[in-house]
Amino acid sequence: MEALLNILKELHPEVDFETCDTLIDDKILDSFDIISIITSVNTEYDVAIPAEEIIPENFNSAEALYDLIERLQDED
Amino acid sequence: MLFTSYTFIAFLAAMFVLYYLVPKKFQWMLLLAGSYLFYAWAGIHFLAYILVTTVTTWYAAKRMTVLQTEQSAYLKAHKAELSREEKKALKAAGKKKTRHWMLFCLLLNLGILAVLKYTDFFISNINGIFDTDIAFMRFALPMGISFYTFQSMGYLLDVYRGKYAAQDSLGRFALFVSFFPQVIQGPISRYDDMAKTLYDEHPYDHHNISFGIQRICWGFFKKMVVADRILVAVNELIKNPADYTGAYVLAAMFFYAIELYADFTGGIDITIGIAQVFGVHLVENFERPFFSKNTAEYWRRWHITMGTWFRDYIFYPISVCQPMLKLSKASREKLGQALGKRVPVYLSTSIVWFVTGLWHGASWNFIVWGMLNCLVLIVSQEFEPFYAWFHKKFPKVGRTFWYRLFQVARTFCLMSAIRILDCYRDVPLTFHQVGTIFTEGNWNVLVNGSLLELGLSAADWGVILAGVLAMLIVSLIGRSGSVREKLSKQPMALRYGVYAALFLGVLIFGAYGIGFDASQFIYNQF
Numbered sequence: 001m002e003a004l005l006n007i008l009k010e011l012h013p014e015v016d017f018e019t020c021d022t023l024i025d026d027k028i029l030d031s032f033d034i035i036s037i038i039t040s041v042n043t044e045y046d047v048a049i050p051a052e053e054i055i056p057e058n059f060n061s062a063e064a065l066y067d068l069i070e071r072l073q074d075e076d
Numbered sequence: 077m078l079f080t081s082y083t084f085i086a087f088l089a090a091m092f093v094l095y096y097l098v099p100k101k102f103q104w105m106l107l108l109a110g111s112y113l114f115y116a117w118a119g120i121h122f123l124a125y126i127l128v129t130t131v132t133t134w135y136a137a138k139r140m141t142v143l144q145t146e147q148s149a150y151l152k153a154h155k156a157e158l159s160r161e162e163k164k165a166l167k168a169a170g171k172k173k174t175r176h177w178m179l180f181c182l183l184l185n186l187g188i189l190a191v192l193k194y195t196d197f198f199i200s201n202i203n204g205i206f207d208t209d210i211a212f213m214r215f216a217l218p219m220g221i222s223f224y225t226f227q228s229m230g231y232l233l234d235v236y237r238g239k240y241a242a243q244d245s246l247g248r249f250a251l252f253v254s255f256f257p258q259v260i261q262g263p264i265s266r267y268d269d270m271a272k273t274l275y276d277e278h279p280y281d282h283h284n285i286s287f288g289i290q291r292i293c294w295g296f297f298k299k300m301v302v303a304d305r306i307l308v309a310v311n312e313l314i315k316n317p318a319d320y321t322g323a324y325v326l327a328a329m330f331f332y333a334i335e336l337y338a339d340f341t342g343g344i345d346i347t348i349g350i351a352q353v354f355g356v357h358l359v360e361n362f363e364r365p366f367f368s369k370n371t372a373e374y375w376r377r378w379h380i381t382m383g384t385w386f387r388d389y390i391f392y393p394i395s396v397c398q399p400m401l402k403l404s405k406a407s408r409e410k411l412g413q414a415l416g417k418r419v420p421v422y423l424s425t426s427i428v429w430f431v432t433g434l435w436h437g438a439s440w441n442f443i444v445w446g447m448l449n450c451l452v453l454i455v456s457q458e459f460e461p462f463y464a465w466f467h468k469k470f471p472k473v474g475r476t477f478w479y480r481l482f483q484v485a486r487t488f489c490l491m492s493a494i495r496i497l498d499c500y501r502d503v504p505l506t507f508h509q510v511g512t513i514f515t516e517g518n519w520n521v522l523v524n525g526s527l528l529e530l531g532l533s534a535a536d537w538g539v540i541l542a543g544v545l546a547m548l549i550v551s552l553i554g555r556s557g558s559v560r561e562k563l564s565k566q567p568m569a570l571r572y573g574v575y576a577a578l579f580l581g582v583l584i585f586g587a588y589g590i591g592f593d594a595s596q597f598i599y600n601q602f
Contacts (some may be wrong), residue, residue: 031387032373032457035395035421039404048401051393052237075164 001066007040008062021061029059037065046071077117077440079346080300087114088350095354100277104468107251107274107354114256120217125192126254129185133228136181137235138243144238178236182229185360189225192217195529197438220260222435226385231267233389240268248275257350263361263381270358278355287560288352293578294550296343300586302543303338309530310335314499317509322516325496325509327527332499333492334544337366340379365550369483371452374491382435382584386428395424426450441506445497452490539585 008017058068147170201223242248313328344361351358365378408416433446467474500506
């Protein structure tokens with residue numbers, strides 16, 4: 001989780017990713033950010049997030065994103 | 077059958093009466109019959125194309141759902157006895173089978189679109205490069221082919237991804253593809269959104285019908301009072317480029333911005349309004365785009381359904397595919413974190429904007445238009461640290477009304493300048509014409525009455541000005557909620573005064589008669 005928070009904070013230092021759960025709904029993350037996150041996650045966790053998983057529910061909070069990473073790691 | 081024709085109004089009235097007369101379980105069938113009649117009106121042979129897309133997509137999606145269901149049932153039944161590796165192998169094999177159906181259908185339908193729309197563009201480039209004289213094919217484009225193909229392919233990809241199960245009924249799916257208000261210019265709807273109301277039984281709902289008719293009237297107002305009127309001046313300016321250079325080109329940019337906005341949003345208002353009359357909810361395609369403060373925001377608010385389609389089905393899949401992830405890793409290693417992570421994002425953005433340009437039209441004008449939009453987006457992204465520094469240094473400036481107005485004006489001007497590529501014959505001519513803005517120095521034509529000699533009278537300009545003001549006021553009111561809801565809460569005299577003004581406005585000031593031609597909607601050509 002720590003590494004994920006670092007990835008997110010690097011993109012938007014002004015956002016409190018530990019509490020925010022409306023990252024997509026409030027348009028804090030745009031499509032550029034999402035791709036940056038996915039490529040960083042791929043490097044950090046060796047997990048490929050497929051296009052069909054790019055839905056608001058998976059990206060609205062750091063926690064949801066972390067759950068997705070864990071799920072994909074588990075499926076691997 | 078143009079939306080602005082009497083035939084269409086008669087067709088719509090007949091559909092409306094029948095829709096609320098037939099037993100409710102037949103309502104969707106009536107919409108389907110009406111949609112096919114509407115489509116056949118443009119030429120009965122065009123039905124073949126939409127039928128091929130409909131039947132192949134319906135069948136491929138159905139096969140994919142059957143395969144997915146069988147596989148998940150098998151996995152569930154043999155959960156205990158299968159090892160992790162065996163489950164993984166089974167899933168991979170199942171995915172491969174569904175991928176075959178998806179690719180077959182995708183390539184077939186995009187192939188039809190590509191052949192019909194881009195063959196002559198390809199031939200003209202071959203002729204230009206190799207100095208050959210290959211004859212053009214001049215295929216007639218089926219009405220709305222880009223829209224219904226994209227809508228169908230979105231459905232196909234959603235089923236492939238397991239977002240929802242395929243529609244069992246061919247007739248119901250055919251209605252989703254051909255629904256007459258939206259088949260010619262969108263919005264490009266998603267099946268799961270549209271299916272919520274498309275097949276339902278709809279009792280007569282006065283509120284829905286009244287709101288739908290209001291929206292239709294507002295769409296007609298934008299189209300016929302503003303767009304079709306200012307079109308005369310735009311045509312005069314762009315069809316005689318040698319006569320209209322310098323400040324005239326600047327005028328053309330802004331006039332065309334107004335024309336396209338009124339034309340396209342007007343068309344979508346009519347579309348969504350008609351759907352509402354039949355109780356069908358369609359997604360919004362615009363969210364006051366000319367109030368955007370930067371290009372990225374503009375593209376989130378203009379032609380929204382096209383933007384999200386390209387994002388979900390092209391930008392994301394390209395950005396996260398294995399080769400792109402490998403490229404990302406390599407570029408981070410070679411170029412460093414900061415620069416390396418930009419490579420896949422910018423590469424995917426460039427591909428998407430190239431395709432977006434091509435989707436808009438088979439010409440270099442549209443491709444250059446797409447790439448210029450891409451360039452502006454990337455440059456804006458690169459300027460982000462500067463903006464962040466600026467807002468940190470001058471926190472009060474960014475919050476002022478004037479700064480926001482400056483941002484809105486900057487975005488409007490930039491988008492208008494790029495959009496002028498829609499207008500002129502070719503790219504070199506466009507750049508030449510835009511160049512003359514800086515060299516001609518004929519600024520006096522903007523104020524000496526020359527603009528009154530573009531085929532429109534002073535009264536016409538007065539009507540356009542009033543129309544633009546009306547659109548601006550409605551947009552301003554709409555920022556805090558539905559304009560129609562707000563209007564419905566006003567005293568009866570005011571409410572009916574506005575309805576009457578709108579209706580009479582279209583009737584009296586709609587662009588009819590000599591010099592005017594209720595023209596096709598611009599986006600019908602895409």
